[in-house]
Amino acid sequence: MKLLILDRDGVINHDSDAYIKSLEEWIPIPGSIEAIAQLSKAGWTVAVATNQSGIARGYYPLSTLEAMHARLRELVAEQGGEVGHIVYCPHGPDEGCECRKPKPGMLRAIAEYYQVDLRGVWFVGDSTGDLEAALAVGAQPVLVKTGKGEKTLKKGIPEKTLIFDDLAAIARELI
Ligand SMILES: O=P(O)(O)OC[C@@H](O)[C@H]1O[C@@H](OP(=O)(O)O)[C@@H](O)[C@@H](O)[C@@H]1O
Ligand SMILES: [Mg+2]
Ligand SMILES: [Zn+2]
Numbered sequence: 001m002k003l004l005i006l007d008r009d010g011v012i013n014h015d016s017d018a019y020i021k022s023l024e025e026w027i028p029i030p031g032s033i034e035a036i037a038q039l040s041k042a043g044w045t046v047a048v049a050t051n052q053s054g055i056a057r058g059y060y061p062l063s064t065l066e067a068m069h070a071r072l073r074e075l076v077a078e079q080g081g082e083v084g085h086i087v088y089c090p091h092g093p094d095e096g097c098e099c100r101k102p103k104p105g106m107l108r109a110i111a112e113y114y115q116v117d118l119r120g121v122w123f124v125g126d127s128t129g130d131l132e133a134a135l136a137v138g139a140q141p142v143l144v145k146t147g148k149g150e151k152t153l154k155k156g157i158p159e160k161t162l163i164f165d166d167l168a169a170i171a172r173e174l175i
Pocket of ligand 3: 098
């Protein structure tokens with residue numbers, strides 16, 4: 001199967017150092033909804049793996065997170081596409097969970113859900129933790145320059161990382 005896994009904040013929607021705490025703050029990056037719709041119409045399964053420590057920090061309830069993901073699904077469906085499995089880590093950095101990136105727990109959960117091998121599967125992110133999670137399971141790390149991507153690039157990235165301007169550029173590459 002053609003599986004593409006996306007980080008959320010900074011890849012699909014704008015990110016903020018103050019976290020994305022409400023549906024109003026959840027604003028798609030231009031071209032990202034269209035990219036997901038085009039990819040899914042071209043036969044790609046587009047899954048999402050996102051850290052959401054804002055839940056553990058008490059910044060927003062689970063219902064708000066679910067509303068953001070319902071909005072994502074709705075916007076992509078309006079363009080004739082669909083969003084696949086969405087996995088999130090609601091834990092804080094000190095809880096020692098197995099799902100918070102850079103740990104690959106969420107990627108493994110997506111592989112389990114679709115019963116696929118993650119080797120070579122592109123995982124698209126804007127942060128170092130995204131790239132490290134990909135490498136931990138033999139997936140292909142892909143950096144976009146949106147969100148924290150430019151900052152991540154400046155810090156230095158794993159040499160096998162692929163780099164694109166944004167999700168729209170990835171869709172153009174894959175379709
Ligand atoms: O990029 P994804 O994984 O979709 O989500 C990232 C968010 O959960 C937040 O992750 C936080 O990191 P800490 O969780 O505080 O280390 C900060 O980087 C926030 O700016 C960011 O909005
Ligand atoms: Mg991100
Ligand atoms: Zn977790």
